[in-house]
Amino acid sequence: MKELQDKLLKEFEIQFQDEAILSQAFTHSSYVNEHRTLGLEDNERLEFLGDAVLEYLISDFLYKEYSEYPEGKLSKLRSSIVREESLSYFAVECGFDEHILLGKGEEISGGRSRPSLLCDLFEAFLGALTLDQGLDVSKKFIQNVMVEKIKAGIFHQEMDFKTRLQEELQQNGEVSIRYDLVEEIGPAHEKIFVIDVYADEKKIGFGSGKSKKQAEQAAASNALENL
Amino acid sequence: MKELQDKLLKEFEIQFQDEAILSQAFTHSSYVNEHRTLGLEDNERLEFLGDAVLEYLISDFLYKEYSEYPEGKLSKLRSSIVREESLSYFAVECGFDEHILLGKGEEISGGRSRPSLLCDLFEAFLGALTLDQGLDVSKKFIQNVMVEKIKAGIFHQEMDFKTRLQEELQQNGEVSIRYDLVEEIGPAHEKIFVIDVYADEKKIGFGSGKSKKQAEQAAASNALENL
Incomplete structure (x- = not known):
């Protein structure tokens, strides 16, 4: 976790108060299952929360940034941003894939580069960040990582x-x-x-x-x- | 709108700064279509935002309240809360149905009691409230209106x-x-x-x-x- 903490501080000026929750965000269920004696918790509950955090922050951004878009166009743009392909891309952009704890079977079968797993990881990180640092810090993180790409129109092009x-x-x-x-x-x-x-x-x-x-x-x- | 404003103040201690956005939340597209010369905006963009606000606030509440629930159970509970049947129920509980502006056709065909329309209205209200008063006021509103019912377990019983x-x-x-x-x-x-x-x-x-x-x-x- 030390390496990840340094990276977060250096690249995003983020310093977790509660290291355990950061660690949990990067713990896949396959790792928990292989290390039952450690009593770890996997990142699935954090993913539940982070999914909703992301949906809200992106909606808020789109609502304000594209004030001329009707609801239908906003919804489509939102779907193209919060979908698995995009979020797994951002997880890799942030280098999160290097830090996730996986079970051996999951590692061998290529879990570390599986989009669904990376998407869940990105959401779990946002969940942990919001719990530890509050919504405004998550908003700033999204701003740093995602907003430029959205403004550049790459998700518009990916529209269905x-x-x-x-x-x-x-x-x-x-x-x-x-x-x-x-x-x-x-x-x-x-x-x-x-x-x-x-x-x-x-x-x-x-x-x-x-x-x-x-x-x-x-x-x-x-x-x-x-x- | 005066009557609605009084009601919000009396029942929920909510006072909008921007009356126009409150009014927009209660303006159905059918009303806008029948009054084109007024240059009104309907509540659909606010619904887009409010939907995400609600999803986040409910997720945050469930995550913290049911700390022993695994992700799957949280997700199911969330779906049973944010679905159309529930939200239209809350819209009527709050008396919002009496205040929506509808076109004549929509009124005649029973729009005022249509669940999908009431659900959208409830979400649009939350979107407007969050823009005007911030997320904490919306959280308090949800707390007042929905949380007791959630704790009473009525959504648990509705689980699939x-x-x-x-x-x-x-x-x-x-x-x-x-x-x-x-x-x-x-x-x-x-x-x-x-x-x-x-x-x-x-x-x-x-x-x-x-x-x-x-x-x-x-x-x-x-x-x-x-x-």
């Missing part, structure tokens, strides 16, 4: 394909966009959905996926390529 | 049937519970799923629903009745 297709098609006026389920292939537990997308009744793309939502995204992405 | 079945079955030791998809009936857009539930390989209930999740809940509920 359906939204991008709609924006692309409707920039010169109203266009009616329709997604049609064409086929469901395979048994119930591993069904594949196939969907066509139409603009003003002309087919402009198609795609498939394990859910209708996924298939629609794939179809929209295909249509964007075809435009 | 699958969790209750599991707790019921496993109180005297480990039992393996399995949900089996038996059948999918009907065309893709109105499919009905049928699911059996087994305890230690003995069938103890079944149920159906418009999603697998719904069908599992129905099966668990049926099993609880059968026990």
Whole structure:
């Protein structure tokens, strides 16, 4: 933990009062399970809290920064920021992946670079930081780590394909966009959905996926390529 | 708005500095659409913010109050609190439904008592309150309005049937519970799923629903009745 503490102090001017809670944020359940005699607690409860902290801080930032955005656009932007891919990226950016305590099995199976684990770690850190230092310090941390990237628009670009297709098609006026389920292939537990997308009744793309939502995204992405 | 302001002051000791933001929280989009010349803003952006405020405050409360609960139990409890049915109930408890500005069509079609609209209203109010008075005042409001009910356990009782079945079955030791998809009936857009539930390989209930999740809940509920 010493190395992590030094890093936090140097890079973010953060100094935990309670080292145990910092340590808990970096303790994966697989490590707890392999060291039962130590009576450790894993980072899952902190992740529960940190998830909500992050959602609030990002919402507050977006509400104030993008005062001209309607609710729908704010919600989409928020989802593209708080999702697993983004948060695991920020965990690595902060070098958090180097400090997590993992069980051996988890380590061997590549847990240290697994997005879901890194996303949980980032949230657990925020939970611990908020408990130890208060919401304002977490806000400053988010400001340092995430806000520049948000302002640079990288999450706008990652906005989902359906939204991008709609924006692309409707920039010169109203266009009616329709997604049609064409086929469901395979048994119930591993069904594949196939969907066509139409603009003003002309087919402009198609795609498939394990859910209708996924298939629609794939179809929209295909249509964007075809435009 | 005068009546609402008096009520907030009398019942909750809340006095808004910015009356416009309070008014916006109580302005439904249908009202804005019918009064375009007034240049009003509806409550949807405030709802975006208030949703995150509520999620954070409830998470913080649950984390600290139920320090012995594992993450999964906290998450379930949180979902049962922040869902539409609960929040619309609290909106009515606070008498907020009497003060919302609705368009005529929305009024005629019963918008004033529609759970989704009331839930959004409650969240928009929290968003406005946080912007105007800060997070601590919102926390106090939640404390007044929601916390007693949470402590009384009404949301625990509403916990989902699958969790209750599991707790019921496993109180005297480990039992393996399995949900089996038996059948999918009907065309893709109105499919009905049928699911059996087994305890230690003995069938103890079944149920159906418009999603697998719904069908599992129905099966668990049926099993609880059968026990």
